[in-house]
Amino acid sequence: MAGFRHFWPLALVWRALAAIVLIASSALAQAADYTGPLFDAHLHYNEEAWDGNTGPHPPADVLARMQASGVRAIVANSRPNAGSLTLAALPQTRAAGVTVVPFVRLYRSRADYTGWFADDSIYDMVLAELARGTAAGPYRGIGEFHLYDSANANGPVAKKLMALAEQRDLVVLAHVDDVAIDLLMAHTPSQGQKLRLVWAHTGIGGAPVERVDALMARYPGLVGELSYRPGLVCDDNQLCPAWRMLLLKYPTRFVIGSDTWVNQRWQHYESLMQGYRQWLGGLPPDVARKVAWDNAAGLLGVARP
Numbered sequence: 001m002a003g004f005r006h007f008w009p010l011a012l013v014w015r016a017l018a019a020i021v022l023i024a025s026s027a028l029a030q031a032a033d034y035t036g037p038l039f040d041a042h043l044h045y046n047e048e049a050w051d052g053n054t055g056p057h058p059p060a061d062v063l064a065r066m067q068a069s070g071v072r073a074i075v076a077n078s079r080p081n082a083g084s085l086t087l088a089a090l091p092q093t094r095a096a097g098v099t100v101v102p103f104v105r106l107y108r109s110r111a112d113y114t115g116w117f118a119d120d121s122i123y124d125m126v127l128a129e130l131a132r133g134t135a136a137g138p139y140r141g142i143g144e145f146h147l148y149d150s151a152n153a154n155g156p157v158a159k160k161l162m163a164l165a166e167q168r169d170l171v172v173l174a175h176v177d178d179v180a181i182d183l184l185m186a187h188t189p190s191q192g193q194k195l196r197l198v199w200a201h202t203g204i205g206g207a208p209v210e211r212v213d214a215l216m217a218r219y220p221g222l223v224g225e226l227s228y229r230p231g232l233v234c235d236d237n238q239l240c241p242a243w244r245m246l247l248l249k250y251p252t253r254f255v256i257g258s259d260t261w262v263n264q265r266w267q268h269y270e271s272l273m274q275g276y277r278q279w280l281g282g283l284p285p286d287v288a289r290k291v292a293w294d295n296a297a298g299l300l301g302v303a304r305p
């Protein structure tokens with residue numbers, strides 16, 4: 001079968017050409033990364049990162065990571081609040097071009113995670129922090145707090161804090177499930193029509209997109225923060241189709257965040273932000289800009305950098 005011998009190389013050439021065309025066309029189809037400013041709307045500067053004297057991530061380290069990532073503003077909520085106060089007070093923060101928006105964390109220590117919703121000393125601490133304020137101005141919000149059992153949204157301190165947040169126009173940052181969103185909103189004087197609530201992870205347990213959509217429609221002040229959200233990102237690190245549709249339906253209602261809840265998140269801070277830039281780049285530029293910056297900036301009154 002000598003005749004086949006010189007057909008084989010030709011077949012290989014064709015296959016190679018086809019592969020090159022395929023790679024080139026998918027590269028062309030892939031959008032460029034978003035390059036504008038980022039607002040990290042869910043950041044912790046906890047004591048294990050830096051306790052004021054020592055730690056693996058001193059202020060110079062975290063500020064350098066923000067600067068390298070194009071992060072120009074952060075919601076700071078730290079356990080204990082000292083971490084946020086440190087970032088708010090440092091001249092190096094301003095020098096790095098980072099605006100700090102402080103939130104009152106409900107946790108003095110890890111023990112507070114599980115009982116804050118019924119602990120009056122937490123409510124008193126929140127009032128004292130609000131009265132004290134920070135070097136970067138008054139606290140703008142309350143949280144992050146967690147509810148691992150949504151029924152605890154009916155705890156006496158949870159109820160009081162929701163009413164307080166609406167009365168004082170404070171933004172709430174809540175790591176809760178979809179059931180707790182309804183319960184928390186019900187505790188506000190407006191029945192959830194005025195409260196501005198950032199839903200950390202937009203349902204870390206994976207509430208269905210249709211349910212998220214329904215909650216967005218019901219509560220005009222509900223904003224979804226997208227770290228750790230299951231099912232958000234698909235192939236090539238682009239938004240999955242259902243999430244892309246949801247962000248296009250509510251372009252003013254989503255924000256991004258790092259959620260540096262453990263030091264490992266600080267170690268990967270730059271790549272987390274680069275991951276956001278990739279899928280943001282696949283959105284229409286005006287929507288990308290809103291999710292990356294404008295939505296959080298508008299919610300929290302931060303000027304464009």
Ligand SMILES: [Zn+2]
Pocket residue numbers: 042044144200259260261
């Ligand atoms: Zn968090």
